[in-house]
Amino acid sequence: MDQNELKKLVGEEASKWVKDGMTVGLGTGSTVKFMVDALARRIKNEHLSITGVVTSNATAEQANALNIPLKSVDEVAKIDLTIDGADEISRDFQGIKGGGAALLFEKIVAVNSRRNLWIVDQSKLSERLGSFPLPVEVIPYGSKKLFSKFAKKGYAPTFRLDNTGQLKYTDSNNLIIDLHLKEIEHPHTLAADLSNQVGVVEHGLFLDMVNTVIVGYPEGPKVLTAR
Numbered sequence: 001m002d003q004n005e006l007k008k009l010v011g012e013e014a015s016k017w018v019k020d021g022m023t024v025g026l027g028t029g030s031t032v033k034f035m036v037d038a039l040a041r042r043i044k045n046e047h048l049s050i051t052g053v054v055t056s057n058a059t060a061e062q063a064n065a066l067n068i069p070l071k072s073v074d075e076v077a078k079i080d081l082t083i084d085g086a087d088e089i090s091r092d093f094q095g096i097k098g099g100g101a102a103l104l105f106e107k108i109v110a111v112n113s114r115r116n117l118w119i120v121d122q123s124k125l126s127e128r129l130g131s132f133p134l135p136v137e138v139i140p141y142g143s144k145k146l147f148s149k150f151a152k153k154g155y156a157p158t159f160r161l162d163n164t165g166q167l168k169y170t171d172s173n174n175l176i177i178d179l180h181l182k183e184i185e186h187p188h189t190l191a192a193d194l195s196n197q198v199g200v201v202e203h204g205l206f207l208d209m210v211n212t213v214i215v216g217y218p219e220g221p222k223v224l225t226a227r
């Protein structure tokens with residue numbers, strides 16, 4: 001079973017966690033794409049009344065095409081459940097997100113959700129965070145100065161490029177600097193340091209937000225719960 005098939009399995013499994021009447025945060029990425037497809041099928045077949053809150057233009061486009069009713073985070077009183085992918089999840093359920101450059105809206109939706117559920121294939125699990133480059137969304141103005149600062153701190157930064165080799169702009173017209181840290185010993189300290197830098201809009205460390213993860217293994221999806 002390849003990685004894509006594992007993503008499809010967990011995406012479909014996660015769609016079953018949505019209940020009639022819920023407001024659901026819809027994450028971003030290839031795993032979530034399978035979940036949104038499956039959710040749209042359930043809405044149609046089971047006549048569910050669901051409101052989606054998207055985390056990116058890409059997910060909005062998909063949800064609109066599938067006729068999933070959407071509202072913005074500011075238009076809803078609460079989000080019952082957000083289902084999102086992740087780039088790396090440590091043993092203690094801390095995560096790195098933003099591989100799809102959607103970390104800003106993903107984090108806004110996550111912190112406004114009663115419950116967050118991550119869906120990943122088995123390759124995303126690691127002992128400690130850091131093997132996936134940590135995305136940091138920054139304001140374009142002054143971003144080269146920030147880049148130099150990160151380099152001096154030993155964070156091994158690179159600007160994210162799009163598939164034409166140009167600087168990648170996020171949905172909010174910011175840039176992404178990826179930090180190639182290899183291993184993050186103290187995620188909370190690093191998160192505080194990044195949040196303190198002028199020009200940083202948000203970073204991809206998603207800490208203490210999730211206690212349930214559905215992981216795709218070849219033998220089937222497994223629900224992991226934090227101890």
Ligand SMILES: O=C(CO)[C@H](O)[C@H](O)COP(=O)(O)O
Nearest residue numbers: 029030031085098099100102
């Ligand atoms: O954080 C994200 C986007 O900003 C995604 O959730 C993350 O990159 C996982 O994506 P995929 O399911 O395609 O592997």
